[in-house]
Amino acid sequence: xxxxxxxxxxxxxxxxxxxxxxxxxxxxxxxxxxxxxxxxxxxxxxxxxxxxxxxxxxxxxxxxxxxxxxxxxxxxxxxxxxxxxxxxxxxxxxxxxxxxxxxxxxxxxxxxxxxxxxxxxxxxxxxxxxxxxxxxxxxxxxxxxxxxxxxxxxxxxxxxxxxxxxxxxxxxxxxxxxxxxxxxxxxxxxxxxxxxxxxxxxxxxxxxxxxxxxxxxxxxxxxxxxxxxxxxxxxxxxxxxxxxxxxxxxxxxxxxxxxxxxxxxxxxxxxxxxxxxxxxxxxxxxxxxxxxxxxxxxxxxxxxxxxxxxxxx
Amino acid sequence: xxxxxxxxxxxxxxxxxxxxxxxxxxxxxxxxxxxxxxxxxxxxxxxxxxxxxxxxxxxxxxxxxxxxxxxxxxxxxxxxxxxxxxxxxxxxxxxxxxxxxxxxxxxxxxxxxxxxxxxxxxxxxxxxxxxxxxxxxxxxxxxxxxxxxxxxxxxxxxxxxxxxxxxxxxxxxxxxxxxxxxxxxxxxxxxxxxxxxxxxxxxxxxxxxxxxxxxxxxxxxxxxxxxxxxxxxxxxxxxxxxxxxxxxxxxxxxxxxxxxxxxxxxxxxx
Numbered sequence: 001x002x003x004x005x006x007x008x009x010x011x012x013x014x015x016x017x018x019x020x021x022x023x024x025x026x027x028x029x030x031x032x033x034x035x036x037x038x039x040x041x042x043x044x045x046x047x048x049x050x051x052x053x054x055x056x057x058x059x060x061x062x063x064x065x066x067x068x069x070x071x072x073x074x075x076x077x078x079x080x081x082x083x084x085x086x087x088x089x090x091x092x093x094x095x096x097x098x099x100x101x102x103x104x105x106x107x108x109x110x111x112x113x114x115x116x117x118x119x120x121x122x123x124x125x126x127x128x129x130x131x132x133x134x135x136x137x138x139x140x141x142x143x144x145x146x147x148x149x150x151x152x153x154x155x156x157x158x159x160x161x162x163x164x165x166x167x168x169x170x171x172x173x174x175x176x177x178x179x180x181x182x183x184x185x186x187x188x189x190x191x192x193x194x195x196x197x198x199x200x201x202x203x204x205x206x207x208x209x210x211x212x213x214x215x216x217x218x219x220x221x222x223x224x225x226x227x228x229x230x231x232x233x234x235x236x237x238x239x240x241x242x243x244x245x246x247x248x249x250x251x252x253x254x255x256x257x258x259x260x261x262x263x264x265x266x267x268x269x270x271x272x273x274x275x276x277x278x279x280x281x282x283x284x285x286x287x288x289x290x291x292x293x294x295x296x297x298x299x300x301x302x303x304x305x306x307x308x309x310x311x312x313x
Numbered sequence: 314x315x316x317x318x319x320x321x322x323x324x325x326x327x328x329x330x331x332x333x334x335x336x337x338x339x340x341x342x343x344x345x346x347x348x349x350x351x352x353x354x355x356x357x358x359x360x361x362x363x364x365x366x367x368x369x370x371x372x373x374x375x376x377x378x379x380x381x382x383x384x385x386x387x388x389x390x391x392x393x394x395x396x397x398x399x400x401x402x403x404x405x406x407x408x409x410x411x412x413x414x415x416x417x418x419x420x421x422x423x424x425x426x427x428x429x430x431x432x433x434x435x436x437x438x439x440x441x442x443x444x445x446x447x448x449x450x451x452x453x454x455x456x457x458x459x460x461x462x463x464x465x466x467x468x469x470x471x472x473x474x475x476x477x478x479x480x481x482x483x484x485x486x487x488x489x490x491x492x493x494x495x496x497x498x499x500x501x502x503x504x505x506x507x508x509x510x511x512x513x514x515x516x517x518x519x520x521x522x523x524x525x526x527x528x529x530x531x532x533x534x535x536x537x538x539x540x541x542x543x544x545x546x547x548x549x550x551x552x553x554x555x556x557x558x559x560x561x562x563x564x565x566x567x568x569x570x571x572x573x574x575x576x577x578x579x580x581x582x583x
Binding site: 169175185188191 | 387406418429
């Protein structure tokens with residue numbers, strides 16, 4: 001049960017990252033790999049601020065702002081200085097590695113004896129249940145601290161998802177969606193498509209920074225290596241989500257991204273339980289994303305050839 | 314209304330592919346005039362239109378609308394004054410967004426876009442009412458992705474979007490060329506209807522002489538980056554397709570003659 005609760009918690013935290021990646025990859029159609037750096041940036045900023053006595057809320061918010069700043073850098077490199085989109089992301093991601101080390105002062109910052117966002121929820125749960133250590137959830141004992149964390153991230157992720165959904169239906173939100181799809185049309189409607197792209201990348205990386213802050217609070221440390229491969233995890237989650245729900249409306253796509261992330265984390269947890277070497281995890285994920293990107297069109301091509309072949313025969 | 318002075322543009326300058334697309338174009342379109350630009354391939358007619366729309370920066374010259382110079386304005390800023398319909402019927406709309414959402418974008422052209430919902434009930438009703446006037450039955454499909462529509466339907470909607478807020482200038486870039494004959498006729502008719510109803514100033518590039526004779530009040534003939542002839546008023550009312558073809562022939566003949574004459578002269582006196 002700890003496994004499932006853990007997978008759900010990490011899944012809900014990384015759902016913030018997936019929604020961020022969804023904004024850049026699907027809405028803006030911009031392959032932004034700043035993510036690998038900005039999630040670590042969020043984690044380090046939050047960790048350092050928490051240790052120096054900031055409240056968890058303000059530390060998380062600061063982490064989101066830091067992530068947004070990273071997105072701003074990538075966006076400006078691409079629009080102002082006309083650097084290719086991938087390269088802009090790579091440059092910022094690389095620079096962030098050093099920045100993260102500077103922020104933390106070392107490669108790993110443990111969070112011992114500091115409050116997290118879940119602490120007040122844990123206190124509340126303990127008071128309500130009368131001071132027990134574990135509560136029963138579907139008949140399984142779950143430590144109160146774990147339950148509190150799960151509840152906290154559930155609330156945060158849901159609130160953020162609702163906010164994003166509502167934003168996508170506003171005047172600016174529709175303009176942003178159109179920007180990724182047809183920049184020419186967007187300009188003809190009087191929208192500065194480059195400013196819109198930069199703004200989108202800021203939003204996207206702010207979500208990723210927030211995910212980093214929550215991840216650090218959940219696992220109890222920030223580490224300079226923690227961001228490696230996160231973009232691929234995000235992509236894998238989005239692709240799983242798109243299988244679960246058709247990518248028809250923004251609302252459905254958002255639900256898909258969240259569900260996809262949780263399912264992905266559950267699959268990872270199960271695979272590790274079955275004896276998958278954790279070192280192989282990123283390789284497996286990369287192969288999975290490759291297969292998911294290539295297979296649909298590959299199957300179509302093969303099917304088309306077969307059909308043509310039978311017609312000739 | 315629209316004033317263009319000495320507009321020059323050379324693409325790929327100082328390379329073997331150098332193209333002198335515009336060679337000092339002067340043009341004045343008065344308020345409320347519907348003008349067509351005709352010309353052969355490579356005559357610079359689309360380049361001239363794109364220069365007004367702001368897709369590139371000219372090498373020299375000025376463009377102004379209502380006396381305000383817009384030569385240095387970025388494309389998106391000119392959209393405050395200019396409505397556009399493209400040759401590609403898919404270029405003017407965002408395919409995965411719904412009909413209503415696409416139109417909602419056009420309803421804010423040149424206005425501030427805030428955090429209000431793009432499709433409030435009142436906006437939705439207004440959209441349905443105006444889409445109904447197209448008589449395409451699309452008012453019942455406002456929540457369908459616009460990508461599910463045909464090229465003709467999308468072009469009609471793009472035209473509606475470009476004129477939703479009355480533009481100071483409407484730019485039409487061969488907007489019926491990529492459509493099947495029936496849709497092309499429908500869109501052409503709709504164009505004329507909207508331009509007349511709203512008394513719009515419009516500039517249309519076309520390669521159809523027929524369309525140039527039928528739709529606009531003014532014809533601008535371009536060749537090799539220059540305006541070679543204009544028909545307006547009485548003369549435009551009388552002009553027919555054979556007259557335009559004859560005029561083109563004349564331009565071409567004169568052009569063929571010139572280098573030959575130059576050659577003779579250089580061989581004799583050079």
